[in-house]
Amino acid sequence: MATELKGLTKRSENYSQWYNELVVKADLAEQAPVRGCMVIKPYGYAIWEKMHEVLDRKFKETGHQNAYFPLLIPKSYLSREAEHVEGFAKECAVVTHYRLKNAEDGSGVIVDPAAKLEEELIIRPTSETIIWSTYKNWIKSYRDLPILCNQWANVMRWEMRPRLFLRTAEFLWQEGHTAHATREEAEAEAKKMQTVYADFAEKWMALPVIKGVKSETERFAGALDTYTIESMTQDGKALQCGTSHFLGQNFAKAFDVQFVDKDNKLDYVWATSWGVSTRLMGALIMAHSDDNGLVLPPKLAPIQVVIVPIYKSDEDLAAINERVAGIVENLQAKGISVKYDNAENKRPGFKFADYEIKGVPVRIVLGMRDLQNGTLEVMRRDTLEKETLPLEGIEDRVVNLLDEIQENIYQKALAYRNERMVEVDTYDDFKTQIENGRFVLAHWDGTAETEAKIKEETKATIRCLPLGMEEVPGKCVYTGKPSARRVLFARSY
């Protein structure tokens, strides 16, 4: 079925609805017939695939290998690490039976009560437990370390309020799980992966992120430290785009993973885990899109250049086809992904709107006028500017233009975020700024109580203690007690 295009609701009405509409109209995904799940459509999946490919390369460059662990986890595994079970138990899907049968009254299929599992199985909400019970068998000596594994998988969390890409019940992600002989090495690994994620976000997604450390209340269940990258959406909310956890020896102790070190002493191994998910798609959509639809960074766009012919007769089309064939070939030779859309059942205006809503970075239009003049019309999606250029040397111009667009949307998103990030010293000011959708840098006395009160009163949470920021002492914006440094507050998705 052809895409239905009626233009997007203007963002001012309701950002959430606007976002949903955009995801559906840009043909990225749709709601699945299962609560909280989504169908990722081919166009959306192509973007994820590209992200997958780039990240996977980065992981391998940093010495990691891929592996795969089971979807189902025995219930007892989850209860071994106390904080972990606390963090995940309330949102797990549970497998209780292994067989169906036909109902005796012919009303359809029912769960066979005779096929009840002795121990229920949990559909993984994350794989720390199953992986650590496996690592126990792999690790005996310091010579077995480090173990640097990643897995690409789906996980399931029975979220109360799902949103396309941002929080679905089932989502795709990668989770790295590493085991190390020393604390220092594990901490370095966790920090390194945070940097890998930040680099990917900024260079590939054109998404500015703030690197930081989570406060105790916000960190991953079972971790000693959680390193995060946080981005800003256009409605001023924070989105946690990736996390890297230093797990200390918690999981090693829970799963009894010990090794013999160089001095022949037994010790528990040190661990990290880190992941990014299809939520990155949500971050991408929310960071760059406008009321004409999606704006994709050229480096991740499944179609980087679309060419639309304009013609009246079959002869005209044949002539244009011939001219375009050469252009397509030359662009492809430069590694650019090109689509020539000469479908006859859609008019040019329809195609223009369609590729705009899908965020294709560059559009080339070629008609009889251009054929005669040796020109073509080039439009860039980020600014919607059109220019007529000579055919000669167009390939180099397009290559440069793609780079310009990549850089421009990054700078635009960066400026947008920086304008909306403010330092605040009074609680009144704090409340006003949070209400206006700002990222607020404020002093905090370091207590969970203050954090909880601020959250209750303003819905703002501590997104992170930003890294690489000068740590100037001050007074807590809420209690006036001494504070070592400013931390980042915002409302979040």
Add this chain to the structure above:
RNA sequence: CGGGAUGUAGUUCAGUCCGGUAGAAUACCUGGUUUGGGACCAGGGGGUCGCAGGUUCGAAUCCUGUCAUCCCGACCA
């Protein structure tokens, strides 16, 4: 699980207050004319009005129950 709203054609929705043969736009199909920013004309197909009861001569409309979805919270990659 709390607060609000909505279930009618593939989709978006009107009709519900005030009961009387099921509507529009769009999408889809056929034919023709079009094609430099979401084409036009003519014709056509498509809905047991979420589900189950009840009231009534008669229910999309009123009543009761139920299920589902969406938005706002709590939860979260």
